[in-house]
Amino acid sequence: MDAFIAGLDLVFQTEVILTIVVSALFGLFVGMIPGLSATMAVALLVPVTFTMSPVAALATIITCSAMSIFAGDVPGAFLRIPGTPSSAAYTNDMNDLVKAGRVGDALGMSAVASVLGGIIGTIALILCAPLLADFALNFSSFEYFWLALLGLSCATLVAGDDALKGGISLMLGLFMAVVGLDFVTGIQRYTFGNMNLQGGIGFISVMIGAFAFAELMRRASVFTGQRLEVRLDVSGRPMPAAKTIWQQRKSITRGGVLGTLIGVLPGAGADIAAWVAYAVSKRFSKNPEQFGRGSVEGVAGASSANNAALSGSYVPTLVFGIPGDSITAIVVGVLILKGIQPGPLVFSQSADMVNALYIIFLISNLLLVPFAILAIYMGRFAISLRDEVLYPVIMLLCMFGAYAVSNNIFELWIVLATGLLVWVMNENDYPTAPLILGLVLGQVVEQNFMSSIIKADGNMMMFVNRPVAAALAIITLIVWFFPLIGVLRRRTARDPATDTPLS
Amino acid sequence: MMKKLMIAAAGIAVSAGTAIAEYPERPITMIVAWNAGGGTDAIARVVAAGLEKELGVTVNVVNKPGGGGVIGHSEMLTTRPDGYTIGFASAEIASYYWAGNAQFKATDFNPIGLVNFDPSAFHVAADSEWQDLPAALEAIKSQPAGTYKTSGMGAGAAYHLAFAGLLKANGVDPMLVTHVPSQGAAPGFQELASGGVQIIPSSLPEGLSMMQAERSRPIAVLAEERLAAFPDVPTATEATGVEFSGGTWRGVVGPQGLEAEVAEKLAAAVQAVATSEEFTTFMNDKGFGAAAYNPEEFEAFLASQHTSVGEIMNDLGLAQRQE
Numbered sequence: 001m002d003a004f005i006a007g008l009d010l011v012f013q014t015e016v017i018l019t020i021v022v023s024a025l026f027g028l029f030v031g032m033i034p035g036l037s038a039t040m041a042v043a044l045l046v047p048v049t050f051t052m053s054p055v056a057a058l059a060t061i062i063t064c065s066a067m068s069i070f071a072g073d074v075p076g077a078f079l080r081i082p083g084t085p086s087s088a089a090y091t092n093d094m095n096d097l098v099k100a101g102r103v104g105d106a107l108g109m110s111a112v113a114s115v116l117g118g119i120i121g122t123i124a125l126i127l128c129a130p131l132l133a134d135f136a137l138n139f140s141s142f143e144y145f146w147l148a149l150l151g152l153s154c155a156t157l158v159a160g161d162d163a164l165k166g167g168i169s170l171m172l173g174l175f176m177a178v179v180g181l182d183f184v185t186g187i188q189r190y191t192f193g194n195m196n197l198q199g200g201i202g203f204i205s206v207m208i209g210a211f212a213f214a215e216l217m218r219r220a221s222v223f224t225g226q227r228l229e230v231r232l233d234v235s236g237r238p239m240p241a242a243k244t245i246w247q248q249r250k251s252i253t254r255g256g257v258l259g260t261l262i263g264v265l266p267g268a269g270a271d272i273a274a275w276v277a278y279a280v281s282k283r284f285s286k287n288p289e290q291f292g293r294g295s296v297e298g299v300a301g302a303s304s305a306n307n308a309a310l311s312g313s314y315v316p317t318l319v320f321g322i323p324g325d326s327i328t329a330i331v332v333g334v335l336i337l338k339g340i341q342p343g344p345l346v347f348s349q350s351a352d353m354v355n356a357l358y359i360i361f362l363i364s365n366l367l368l369v370p371f372a373i374l375a376i377y378m379g380r381f382a383i384s385l386r387d388e389v390l391y392p393v394i395m396l397l398c399m400f401g402a403y404a405v406s407n408n409i410f411e412l413w414i415v416l417a418t419g420l421l422v423w424v425m426n427e428n429d430y431p432t433a434p435l436i437l438g439l440v441l442g443q444v445v446e447q448n449f450m451s452s453i454i455k456a457d458g459n460m461m462m463f464v465n466r467p468v469a470a471a472l473a474i475i476t477l478i479v480w481f482f483p484l485i486g487v488l489r490r491r492t493a494r495d496p497a498t499d500t501p502l503s
Numbered sequence: 504m505m506k507k508l509m510i511a512a513a514g515i516a517v518s519a520g521t522a523i524a525e526y527p528e529r530p531i532t533m534i535v536a537w538n539a540g541g542g543t544d545a546i547a548r549v550v551a552a553g554l555e556k557e558l559g560v561t562v563n564v565v566n567k568p569g570g571g572g573v574i575g576h577s578e579m580l581t582t583r584p585d586g587y588t589i590g591f592a593s594a595e596i597a598s599y600y601w602a603g604n605a606q607f608k609a610t611d612f613n614p615i616g617l618v619n620f621d622p623s624a625f626h627v628a629a630d631s632e633w634q635d636l637p638a639a640l641e642a643i644k645s646q647p648a649g650t651y652k653t654s655g656m657g658a659g660a661a662y663h664l665a666f667a668g669l670l671k672a673n674g675v676d677p678m679l680v681t682h683v684p685s686q687g688a689a690p691g692f693q694e695l696a697s698g699g700v701q702i703i704p705s706s707l708p709e710g711l712s713m714m715q716a717e718r719s720r721p722i723a724v725l726a727e728e729r730l731a732a733f734p735d736v737p738t739a740t741e742a743t744g745v746e747f748s749g750g751t752w753r754g755v756v757g758p759q760g761l762e763a764e765v766a767e768k769l770a771a772a773v774q775a776v777a778t779s780e781e782f783t784t785f786m787n788d789k790g791f792g793a794a795a796y797n798p799e800e801f802e803a804f805l806a807s808q809h810t811s812v813g814e815i816m817n818d819l820g821l822a823q824r825q826e
Contacts, residue, residue: 337545
């Protein structure tokens with residue numbers, strides 16, 4: 001309790017409160033700009049934190065990341081262009097809701113779900129950090145392999161109506177994941193001797209191309225110079241009705257818990273959490289056909305998950321100094337620079353610091369509500385601009401965002417190439433989500449498979465030798481063969497032996 | 504058109520002339536081939552702050568990550584040699600050539616000053632039966648190849664090569680230990696804790712959290728002398744009697760063709776920063792090893808690195824070229 005009061009003391013200082021407000025505004029802007037991710041917002045702030053006190057530095061990073069993860073939803077809702085990668089999963093739903101005049105159900109719901117998800121994650125961080133960290137530490141490459149494979153299988157759930165087109169999109173994503181230096185041997189694959197491709201195809205540039213540039217191309221192709229299209233109806237209230245929130249309680253809780261668990265696992269962050277929560281919400285939903293066409297459930301589940309993942313990723317960071325995602329990787333660096341060594345001793349040696357961190361998490365999540373309303377009104381202003389002004393500006397910001405990732409002009413070619421590819425795909429009803437999941441998870445699957453097979457000396461049985469790995473393997477196989485089992489059951493109703501999948 | 508070009512050329516010639524006369528007269532850019540927030544970036548920013556004081560102009564750190572560091576490092580070589588763009592290079596420049604990832608060699612860089620050397624260490628799991636380095640080396644030698652595994656970095660990274668070099672120096676075939684590649688030290692230590700691998704050759708500070716959590720312990724450090732922050736960890740030379748040190752390093756480099764005056768001024772400034780109390784305190788506090796090699800020492804170091812890295816990468820089958 002003393003530590004808690006000491007923590008309060010550390011947080012409620014003019015310097016800290018001021019940095020919280022300023023970094024919240026900064027996170028809001030960066031998150032709303034298509035092409036700039038939450039990780040980049042944090043990376044931009046790193047040099048600034050060098051001069052701050054440790055608590056202020058942490059407050060800057062936590063507030064900025066929480067705010068930009070939410071703010072990414074705003075351009076998604078108004079323009080169908082996600083502001084950050086973690087909003088991509090439910091961008092179409094948000095945009096369709098806004099088009100139907102339900103701003104409150106889209107952005108308001110995402111704000112409320114973000115707050116609740118963030119708080120669920122923070123409570124998990126406070127109550128069971130050491131316990132959860134032990135759970136995460138027992139994950140070896142075998143478990144990660146199955147988990148990533150399971151995530152890839154989720155791609156089939158978000159694939160849309162045509163399984164074949166979804167599959168082709170997934171394969172394209174997997175192919176893009178192969179480009180670059182081989183993980184084990186360091187040999188170049190599909191780089192055509194171009195050194196810009198040695199590190200692989202940049203995720204951020206692909207996201208900008210697939211979501212922002214392709215959308216701009218679509219707009220350009222239907223643009224006639226006249227305002228024939230009725231503008232989005234944004235007259236609705238900015239917040240959802242209390243009844244709607246109550247209806248989504250299950251979806252929000254499920255998203256929060258899933259998001260926390262995914263955040264706790266090192267290497268998987270808010271982006272993957274949102275996709276998985278979206279897919280799971282769809283699986284459990286009574287109205288799965290609404291997903292992708294304006295589902296409040298999907299928005300609630302996924303936006304709760306991405307904010308919960310932010311808090312969850314601090315669990316392994318604090319307990320073992322192992323970053324849970326790309327943002328906490330930066331946090332570890334900043335903490336060490338501030339003379340704080342993350343690890344089990346941080347709870348006893350810097351208990352006030354840890355409590356301050358909890359308090360900052362709660363404050364920054366609660367701050368989301370007023371800032372969300374501000375963002376919604378700012379978004380309304382943005383789309384009241386003429387298309388001829390708005391879209392070139394977005395185009396420019398996207399180019400800037402892609403360039404800023406690594407100060408490399410080559411990234412713009414990636415944006416152009418993926419943008420054109422995805423535009424053509426979308427015009428022919430190929431979904432984008434499987435391509436993105438293939439790119440992100442393809443690398444995870446491959447790297448963990450290679451690490452595992454090297455560790456196991458080529459013995460495939462090792463993949464199912466550990467209890468958690470075996471359980472994940474069974475779940476993955478069930479997801480794969482579930483439709484097949486259904487068919488078999490109907491055909492051979494009398495022979496139950498064929499129900500068990502081969503393993 | 505021709506006239507415009509002539510004027511432009513004359514303008515450049517004039518400005519270049521004055522630039523040398525009063526170097527430095529405008530901000531200097533220092534390229535870092537890795538992301539902001541990482542170890543190389545952190546040290547580069549402290550060096551940049553020191554250089555600002557020494558040279559009296561702003562020194563901007565620009566991150567050019569990508570291509571496994573090849574992009575940023577090759578830009579350090581191809582930039583205009585006017586002294587206004589310099590680079591903060593890391594140990595990887597010694598391996599790109601051998602791995603076939605780049606055409607440039609470590610010896611192609613213009614050495615200005617090495618400021619950091621981080622020795623590799625020999626981390627084992629807390630419950631490992633190995634109490635000292637000789638026991639570990641004996642076990643590796645006596646068991647079939649692939650019984651023991653390392654992780655914590657990509658294949659061919661500086662610490663991996665240092666570890667292989669240690670085995671070779673002690674008469675153990677480096678191929679006896681299988682390397683499981685990982686993205687950074689953290690996932691490697693996680694593998695160590697979950698029993699997937701037996702050895703992590705990362706630096707001592709990188710293992711501090713896991714040591715405190717009593718999940719791992721270091722049995723040797725591959726340095727010339729014990730580290731002040733870890734007085735209980737013996738050096739590999741002490742433990743085995745065979746002299747060996749190895750690890751990763753970072754230093755300020757430039758493109759070839761710098762004016763002698765500019766190169767001297769930069770080298771003097773880097774030396775002053777590297778030996779300043781501010782810098783050494785920062786490095787000690789953060790667990791980095793401070794060093795101060797002048798251009799001649801740095802040049803000799805790069806040459807020896809180029810040769811030894813080539814040898815060990817060929818031994819490990821990671822090289823795409825023989826020489």
